[in-house]
Amino acid sequence: MRGDFTLTHSEPLITADNLGLEIAGRQLLQNITLELQQGEIVTVIGPNGAGKTTLLRLLLGLTRPTSGSVWRRTDLRIGYMPQRLQIDASMPMSIKRFLLLGQPGLSTDAAQAALQRVGASQLSDANLAELSGGEMQRVLLARAASRKPQLLVLDEPTQGVDVGGQSEVYQLIAALRDELGCGVLLVSHDLHLVMAATDKVLCINQHICCEGHPEQVSRDPAYLELFGDKVAPYTHQHNHAHSLSGDVVDEHGCNHSGHHSHNHSNNHPDKQDERK
Ligand SMILES: Nc1ncnc2c1ncn2[C@@H]1O[C@H](COP(=O)(O)OP(=O)(O)OP(=O)(O)O)[C@@H](O)[C@H]1O
Numbered sequence: 001m002r003g004d005f006t007l008t009h010s011e012p013l014i015t016a017d018n019l020g021l022e023i024a025g026r027q028l029l030q031n032i033t034l035e036l037q038q039g040e041i042v043t044v045i046g047p048n049g050a051g052k053t054t055l056l057r058l059l060l061g062l063t064r065p066t067s068g069s070v071w072r073r074t075d076l077r078i079g080y081m082p083q084r085l086q087i088d089a090s091m092p093m094s095i096k097r098f099l100l101l102g103q104p105g106l107s108t109d110a111a112q113a114a115l116q117r118v119g120a121s122q123l124s125d126a127n128l129a130e131l132s133g134g135e136m137q138r139v140l141l142a143r144a145a146s147r148k149p150q151l152l153v154l155d156e157p158t159q160g161v162d163v164g165g166q167s168e169v170y171q172l173i174a175a176l177r178d179e180l181g182c183g184v185l186l187v188s189h190d191l192h193l194v195m196a197a198t199d200k201v202l203c204i205n206q207h208i209c210c211e212g213h214p215e216q217v218s219r220d221p222a223y224l225e226l227f228g229d230k231v232a233p234y235t236h237q238h239n240h241a242h243s244l245s246g247d248v249v250d251e252h253g254c255n256h257s258g259h260h261s262h263n264h265s266n267n268h269p270d271k272q273d274e275r276k
Pocket of ligand 1: 023028046047048049050051052053054055
């Protein structure tokens with residue numbers, strides 16, 4: 001454990017040292033060493049059952065490791081967005097009540113502001129059990145961000161979000177990172193989107209298969225073995241934005257539909273032959 005030194009701003013928010021978890025003789029995770037800095041977006045990728053959610057739980061202190069150690073900054077304020085939420089449909093609960101639940105000190109105004117920030121203020125009085133998949137993800141993100149966390153932990157934040165809305169969610173996460181100055185740890189399956197929106201990628205399958213900057217990871221043989229060469233860093237810019245309903249909004253703020261031009265500046269290493 002490293003809890004005995006003086007705090008400075010350059011210290012990581014979380015450090016994991018040779019973390020491992022064995023349950024009933026099965027090694028779910030082993031030798032996971034990582035650091036997450038303030039202002040950094042770290043994305044954990046890996047196939048189903050690789051141990052991604054288990055890793056988040058270890059880092060959050062919800063599960064105790066059987067080897068290695070986790071160190072978190074003292075009094076680290078964490079906003080956690082779980083992969084899924086069990087909702088009892090027979091227990092109606094408004095979104096604003098859900099945001100305040102279990103968050104002592106959070107004012108109604110702050111809850112409403114968080115909803116507004118993720119473009120979901122109109123859902124304030126809606127019933128939690130009746131949200132669509134995409135609406136639910138926004139509400140969970142609002143809840144995670146509502147206490148202005150120093151670390152946002154997001155487990156598959158675009159689950160249930162349609163393809164068009166997914167990149168919008170990642171843009172929102174990056175904007176929240178900038179506004180809050182927080183670190184972000186996220187688990188994702190949206191490889192092509194996430195590769196463009198992250199500072200560091202950790203590719204795991206029980207252990208760390210490879211890690212580093214997205215471009216670096218996408219060329220790593222371990223990554224290619226897991227995911228093939230279908231996905232690669234993909235960075236591009238549009239000369240327009242989309243509203244939450246998906247309409248194109250130009251730089252003057254007008255909505256228009258139909259034809260629109262893109263101004264792509266792509267980096268497609270998968271189209272280059274250097275991996276062959
Ligand atoms: N408490 C537990 N006891 C026993 N096995 C567990 C426990 N928690 C998780 N596992 C097992 O550990 C493995 C990793 O699970 P985990 O949910 O972390 O994977 P994941 O990478 O998040 O998967 P997915 O992409 O499908 O969400 C799975 O095989 C799961 O069954």
